[in-house]
Amino acid sequence: MPVVVVESPAKAKTINKYLGSDYTVLASYGHVRDLPAKDGSVDTEHDFDMTWEIGSDSRKHVAAIAEALKNDNALILATDPDREGEAISWHLKEALTKRRSIKKDTAVSRVTFNAITKAAVTEAMQNPREIDAPLVEAYLARRALDYLVGFNLSPVLWRKLPGARSAGRVQSVCLRLIVEREMEIEAFNPREYWQVKALLSTPRGQDFEARLTTLAGKKLDRYDLENATQAEMAVQAVAKRALKILSVEARPSTRNPSAPFMTSTLQQEASRKFGMGARACMNAAQRLYEAGHITYMRTDGIDMAPEAVTACREAIADRFGKDYVPGSPRIYKNKAKNAQEAHECIRPTDMTKDAGDLKLREDDQRKLYDLIWKRTLACQMEAAKLERTTVEIGSDDQQVGLRATGQVIVFDGFLKIYEEGRDDVADDDDKRLPQIMQGENAAFAKSGLKAQHEKAAERATAASGVSSILSDNSAVLGTQSFTQPPPRYTEATLVKRMEELGIGRPSTYASVITTIQDREYVKKEQNRLIPEDKGRIVTIFLLNFFRKYVGYEFTAELENELDEVSAGEMDWKALLGKFWRDFSAAISETSELRISEVLDVLDDALAPQLYPPREDGSDPRVCPKCGTGQLHLKTSRTGGFVGCGNYPECTYTRPIAGEGAEGDERLLGEDQGDEIWLKAGRFGPYVQRGEPTPENKKPPRASLPRGWSKDEMTLEKALVLLSLPREVGEHPEGGTVSSNFGRFGPYIMHQLPDDAKPTYVNLKDPADVFEIGMNRAVEMLAEKRANPGGRGRAAAKALKELGDHPDGGKIAIFDGRYGPYVKWEKVNATLPKDTDPESVTMEQALEWIAEKAAKSGKKKAAPKKAAAKKTTTKKTTAKKTTAKKTPAKKTAAKTGDD
Numbered sequence: 001m002p003v004v005v006v007e008s009p010a011k012a013k014t015i016n017k018y019l020g021s022d023y024t025v026l027a028s029y030g031h032v033r034d035l036p037a038k039d040g041s042v043d044t045e046h047d048f049d050m051t052w053e054i055g056s057d058s059r060k061h062v063a064a065i066a067e068a069l070k071n072d073n074a075l076i077l078a079t080d081p082d083r084e085g086e087a088i089s090w091h092l093k094e095a096l097t098k099r100r101s102i103k104k105d106t107a108v109s110r111v112t113f114n115a116i117t118k119a120a121v122t123e124a125m126q127n128p129r130e131i132d133a134p135l136v137e138a139y140l141a142r143r144a145l146d147y148l149v150g151f152n153l154s155p156v157l158w159r160k161l162p163g164a165r166s167a168g169r170v171q172s173v174c175l176r177l178i179v180e181r182e183m184e185i186e187a188f189n190p191r192e193y194w195q196v197k198a199l200l201s202t203p204r205g206q207d208f209e210a211r212l213t214t215l216a217g218k219k220l221d222r223y224d225l226e227n228a229t230q231a232e233m234a235v236q237a238v239a240k241r242a243l244k245i246l247s248v249e250a251r252p253s254t255r256n257p258s259a260p261f262m263t264s265t266l267q268q269e270a271s272r273k274f275g276m277g278a279r280a281c282m283n284a285a286q287r288l289y290e291a292g293h294i295t296y297m298r299t300d301g302i303d304m305a306p307e308a309v310t311a312c313r314e315a316i317a318d319r320f321g322k323d324y325v326p327g328s329p330r331i332y333k334n335k336a337k338n339a340q341e342a343h344e345c346i347r348p349t350d351m352t353k354d355a356g357d358l359k360l361r362e363d364d365q366r367k368l369y370d371l372i373w374k375r376t377l378a379c380q381m382e383a384a385k386l387e388r389t390t391v392e393i394g395s396d397d398q399q400v401g402l403r404a405t406g407q408v409i410v411f412d413g414f415l416k417i418y419e420e421g422r423d424d425v426a427d428d429d430d431k432r433l434p435q436i437m438q439g440e441n442a443a444f445a446k447s448g449l450k451a452q453h454e455k456a457a458e459r460a461t462a463a464s465g466v467s468s469i470l471s472d473n474s475a476v477l478g479t480q481s482f483t484q485p486p487p488r489y490t491e492a493t494l495v496k497r498m499e500e501l502g503i504g505r506p507s508t509y510a511s512v513i514t515t516i517q518d519r520e521y522v523k524k525e526q527n528r529l530i531p532e533d534k535g536r537i538v539t540i541f542l543l544n545f546f547r548k549y550v551g552y553e554f555t556a557e558l559e560n561e562l563d564e565v566s567a568g569e570m571d572w573k574a575l576l577g578k579f580w581r582d583f584s585a586a587i588s589e590t591s592e593l594r595i596s597e598v599l600d601v602l603d604d605a606l607a608p609q610l611y612p613p614r615e616d617g618s619d620p621r622v623c624p625k626c627g628t629g630q631l632h633l634k635t636s637r638t639g640g641f642v643g644c645g646n647y648p649e650c651t652y653t654r655p656i657a658g659e660g661a662e663g664d665e666r667l668l669g670e671d672q673g674d675e676i677w678l679k680a681g682r683f684g685p686y687v688q689r690g691e692p693t694p695e696n697k698k699p700p701r702a703s704l705p706r707g708w709s710k711d712e713m714t715l716e717k718a719l720v721l722l723s724l725p726r727e728v729g730e731h732p733e734g735g736t737v738s739s740n741f742g743r744f745g746p747y748i749m750h751q752l753p754d755d756a757k758p759t760y761v762n763l764k765d766p767a768d769v770f771e772i773g774m775n776r777a778v779e780m781l782a783e784k785r786a787n788p789g790g791r792g793r794a795a796a797k798a799l800k801e802l803g804d805h806p807d808g809g810k811i812a813i814f815d816g817r818y819g820p821y822v823k824w825e826k827v828n829a830t831l832p833k834d835t836d837p838e839s840v841t842m843e844q845a846l847e848w849i850a851e852k853a854a855k856s857g858k859k860k861a862a863p864k865k866a867a868a869k870k871t872t873t874k875k876t877t878a879k880k881t882t883a884k885k886t887p888a889k890k891t892a893a894k895t896g897d898d
Contacts (some may be wrong), residue, residue, distance in 0.1 A: 002074035002107075004064060005086070005092060010290040011116065015078065018118045019125070024068050025335035028079070032058045033092040035147050042144045042151075044584070048576045050144060054095055062667070065092070066101035075106040076128065080345055080438045083297050083566065084507060086132050087139035093131065112461065114343045116292040138566035144576055145169055145558070152587050153546070160590070160598045162636055164538050165519045170504045172542055173555045175521050177497060178489055180538040183887045189487035194231035198238055198402060199474045200304045201445040206434035210393050210442075212238060215399030229854065231478035232469050241395040243442040244404070249390045254383040257414040259302040259332040260345035260376050263506030264299070264499045266368075269375070271492035272421030274367055275527050278491050278510035284364040293358060294372055298507045302332040302345045303482065304379075312380045317349035319377075320416055324384050347376040347730035378418035385411040389433050390680050393442050406433035416620055449476030456480075488528040502556030533641065538603050545590045549583065563856050593636075603633040610642055627661035651691045654680065669715035677716050678710060685710040687718040705741050705766045720770065725749075730773040737777050739769045748777050759784055801846050811845050813837045887890050 001024050006012050009027045016025040033052040035041040043049040049749040054062060069075060073098070077089035089110055096102045103299050109128035113120040137280065149169045157164040188320055196212035199331035213220055215234055261269070266285065270276040276284075285297035295474075304312070309329045317325050332345070348369070355370040391404040401696035409415065449470065456479055469478040489497070495509050516522045521535030531539070542550045549555075558579070564570035603610070610633065611620035623629040629646030634653075644650040666678045674690040679701075702721040704710060737750045744762065746769045751758035761780045763769065798812035799820060805811050811824045813831070820837045821830045822845045829845075829852035833838065 001072050002076050003065060003068045003072050003519060004078050005089075006074045006081060006089060010287065010289055014116050014201070014290060014292050014813060015121055016250070018116075018121045023076075024072060026065050028065070028088060029058060029061045030094060031055070031084075031088055032095060035143065037151075039151070039733055042053060042147050043083060044148070044580055046574055048144055048580075050140065052091070052094070056362075058404060060100070062095055063464075066099050066362045068094060068097070068099045069106065073105065075102065075109070076125070077108070077110045077131070078112070078124070080298070083135050083139050083142075085112070086110075086135040089388065090131050090136045090139075113286040115295040115349045116289065120349075127550075134568035135566050137572040138562050140829055141562055141565050141572040141575055141706055145579065148176075148576075148580060148583065149549070152583070155547075156587060156590055157541070160593065160595055161537055161541055164541075164784065165521075166515075166535065167538070167542065168515065169506055169549075169558075171505050171515050171554065172550050174494070174498060174512050174540070174554065175516050175531070175535055176539050176550050177453065177494065178516075178522055178529050179484060179487055179536050182531050182536070183609065190482035190484070192226060192477050192480065192482055194225035194227070194234075196225070196234045196238060196476065197449075197476045198243075198440040199445040199447065199449050200243065200402075200404075200475070202434055202436055202442070203440055203762060204435070207445045207447060208391075208404050208406075208433055208785050210391070210398070210402035210404040213403045214394070216399055228469065228478075228480070231480070235469050235476050236401070236480045238400050239444070239476045239796075241397070241400050243393050243395055245438050245440050245442055246392040247390075247396045247435055248392075248436050248438050250389050251390075252410070253386045253388050255386060255413075255415070256383045257330075257418070258375065258420045260347055260370060260379045262299050262302050262345055263297060264300075264495050264509060266346055266372070267495050268492040269421055270368060271490055271495075271527070273371065276364065276368070277513070277524075278495060279514045280364060281368065282510045284368045287362070288365055288369055288372075292349060293369060294349060295344050295351075297346050299343055299346060301334050301343055303334055304332070304345055304347060304376075305669070308344070308351070309380060311351045312347075312377060312624065316377055316381055318352070320381075323411075324381050324413065324416065325713075326380070330334075331381055332379065345376075346372055348373050351377065353598050374418040378414040381414035381417070382411070384409060384413035385414045387438075390434065391436050401832045404433060404436075406431040408432065416473060419782060444473050444475035449477040450474045451480075453477055461550055479662070486532060488511055490527050490529065491524075494529060499550045502559055503552065505559065536606075537602065537635065544599075544601050544605055545593075546586055549586070554849070574650070578597050599633055599635065605631060611740050623650060623652050626650035660674070666713075668713060671719055673716070675716055676722070678713050678718065682709075687713065687721055689722055703741065705769075706745065707766060723850065724769070726770060728772060728777050735782070737774065739763070739772060739777075740767060741766070748780065749773065750781050800840065802840070802842050803847075805846070811842070811849070813840060813845075822848055829851050873877075 001022055002027045004015065004019065004023050005028050006015060006025065007028055007030060008641055011283050012025045012027045016023070019025060033054050036053045038053060041051050043051075056444070058374050065075075075093075077092060079085035079088040084224065092110060093102065102108060108133050111124040111128050113711075114122040146169050150166060153167040154165075157167055162535060198210050199207055199209050200210055208363075212234060214594075215224075215237060225234055259265075263282075267278045267281050270281040282297065288294045289297050293884075313329065353368050354373055358366075358369060364674055376502040387408045387410055389406050389408070389849065391406065393402040394400060396450050408499065453468050453470040453474075456477075467480050470476070477733065487493075491513055496514065498504050503839070517524060519535075520532055521538060522529050522531055539550070552560065560571060561575050564574060565572045597793075611631065614620050621631045623631055623644040623646065626644060629650050629652070632645050634641055634643045644652040644813070666686070668676045668678055670676065671689070677688045679686055679688055684703060686701050686703045690696070690699045700722055702718075702724060703723070704713070708717070725738040728737040728739055731737050731750055731752075734753045735751050737748060739746070739748045741747075742881070746763040746766045747759050748763060749758050759781055761784045763772065799815055800813040802811040802813065805824050809825045811822065813820055813822050815826070816830075816838075820835070821828050821829060823829075824845075827849050828883035829848040831848070835868075
């Protein structure tokens with residue numbers, strides 16, 4: 001029986017089902033080997049020789065494969081069909097050869113399949129090949145580059161910018177995109193303009209909107225109506241004239257479907273439609289692939305296998321009719337060049353099955369499969385047929401002209417099943433228009449635009465002044481607008497921009513975007529990516545001292561060269577040599593700089609954002625608190641900030657971004673001789689009693705709860721917050737019940753005398769922190785203790801009690817979210833499909849528990865004491881290994897992007 005190796009146990013289970021008992025299918029559980037996180041893992045002095053180390057988690061899996069090869073002298077490497085998969089196969093072969101598990105007569109072959117179906121797996125087994133050397137070399141070049149950048153640049157960041165955690169070849173360029181977009185937003189000066197529209201009515205009483213396009217016989221440009229006065233004149237000019245329909249032009253048009261998904265477009269659409277992050281999208285896609293539902297999810301390809309196109313067209317005809325199937329198949333051609341795109345688009349393996357047919361339990365998987373299935377079918381459907389209508393309206397004196405636009409869907413075509421999401425709001429062209437005839441009058445609608453005027457008035461603020469002007473007949477409305485800065489990136493638009501620039505590859509996007517958030521360089525709010533102060537400082541540092549290596553063109557060109565390596569057209573060590581010569585020189589030069597020199601450069605570079613002009617014309621660098629000190633950029637372990645040069649006499653500080661020159665701290669008053677301050681911190685506004693002193697380095701402080709406005713903060717409110725935690729009272733069973741605000745919101749807390757740790761209960765209303773009484777608090781604590789993990793649900797009741805396990809502990813059957821399951825201690829084993837819980841015997845339960853325990857690595861269910869002891873020892877060892885902290889220096893090599 002040949003030994004077949006894949007990456008994951010889920011994939012192994014699916015493939016084993018297709019191959020049967022003639023093969024031994026094992027999982028490698030990932031990459032197997034990596035570069036040790038220490039200096040010299042890539043030896044730049046000796047032709048970039050690389051030292052590899054088998055990960056502690058991978059040793060037992062490599063040992064299991066080696067053990068299997070003792071009986072089966074044939075190894076089939078069936079890892080994923082991309083660069084990463086090729087690398088894992090190469091690592092396995094090298095590691096097993098080093099262990100002497102692969103002998104001279106061991107048959108080693110490589111097979112790949114783009115989908116985990118019986119047909120694809122069977123065909124792959126009939127067409128084995130050698131490991132693709134150029135693809136492995138491309139992987140080696142990428143891993144070496146990421147190591148060299150991370151291991152050499154990250155320590156420079158640590159020394160020069162305390163608090164900065166890492167830099168990466170692609171991650172730093174991705175961060176630059178986000179930071180530069182934020183700086184564009186901050187530098188943006190909005191420009192005022194007005195638009196005028198009228199609500200008109202046909203002789204048949206149907207209303208429609210039209211926009212003013214001509215005034216005083218002149219075509220209006222966007223900024224021709226600059227202010228309220230000009231808008232008022234335009235509104236009156238329209239309202240005082242009789243209008244008629246000058247022309248109605250209906251032009252037929254078609255809309256073709258989008259190409260099927262590749263990795264980047266799947267991530268973009270999942271973000272647009274579900275707010276799904278790149279990592280969540282790829283995790284769900286991975287599980288769908290391993291279950292055999294979709295083709296491989298890391299691809300730059302948009303072409304589809306001929307047999308899949310045929311199946312797709314048949315599925316369309318079956319579901320929607322032959323009118324929805326075009327005369328000939330649609331052909332989509334790949335644009336990318338690298339070897340990774342050799343395989344197909346992302347598509348279902350069975351076109352006839354929608355998400356409902358698969359009965360997927362995980363919400364992310366169900367939504368993502370539905371998206372892939374619909375997009376795939378849509379890409380082979382007929383175009384949508386539309387009729388775009390443009391109506392020109394004018395006055396007899398030709399002084400006023402308006403235009404109404406809209407569209408009608410004549411035949412829905414692919415829109416029957418799918419429409420691609422948009423990053424921007426749809427325009428007026430999508431509106432439906434009533435029947436309008438040339439030459440007929442266009443009267444002002446009686447319903448008018450009063451409701452829209454009132455809504456605009458609600459949005460008006462003191463800063464923007466008048467927001468709308470309504471005519472006397474209420475049918476003509478002038479609305480004020482301002483040009484908008486470019487929007488912050490979402491994960492979808494960031495992936496799209498990286499793809500446009502040629503930065504990174506599909507397999508890296510999710511990990512790169514995740515890394516910059518994990519490093520606290522970027523935060524995500526309302527699905528938008530916002531740079532933290534730390535991320536901004538790192539970017540400005542790199543732009544000033546390593547500009548070439550965060551350059552968009554340089555990074556894209558390096559990706560192209562790596563593609564040439566994978567195509568066998570470039571030597572990977574020559575590429576590394578060229579890169580290392582310049583990069584090592586830049587590292588040496590920057591390492592000699594003092595921190596003060598670095599901060600001076602960054603202070604000057606950030607000056608427009610750090611020190612904007614003040615309204616009174618005073619020096620924006622003068623400290624607003626002491627009035628004499630000069631403000632300077634400073635760094636700390638939590639990132640950059642602006643502080644007074646008179647420290648420690650003056651303790652004024654503020655964040656580097658988004659705050660005015662006045663700073664973001666306010667003296668609320670005094671209490672018991674202490675000044676009570678409102679300040680802005682890394683996690684939002686907070687109040688503080690006094691200032692830090694050598695004797696009291698951490699004065700009392702409290703964050704403002706959600707819903708509390710910093711603008712409405714008073715001394716009284718601040719003192720209430722600083723008095724927390726509040727003592728609610730003594731619990732009847734002993735111990736004090738207290739209330740407070742925490743990381744996850746308001747809560748009450750109590751610890752019984754015999755309990756190892758306290759019990760926490762979340763409160764829905766922040767006001768409860770100050771108002772909750774003992775009766776309600778005791779009741780809530782009792783409910784939480786009765787159902788510790790329930791989130792408000794009643795404790796689960798057993799469907800059937802089976803008795804005691806041979807190793808001790810009750811065995812029972814419960815009804816769970818995914819159906820009935822048998823439970824013993826921490827082991828939960830789902831009952832096989834269609835099994836009646838009442839008919840389950842103790843023998844069956846013990847068998848299912850043992851199988852589940854073996855798969856999950858939890859406590860073994862075997863009755864033998866020796867086996868139990870062995871498991872316990874293993875757990876203890878694992879725990880010790882986890883507890884052992886890695887020195888800071890060792891994290892440097894883990895900063896790569898691939």
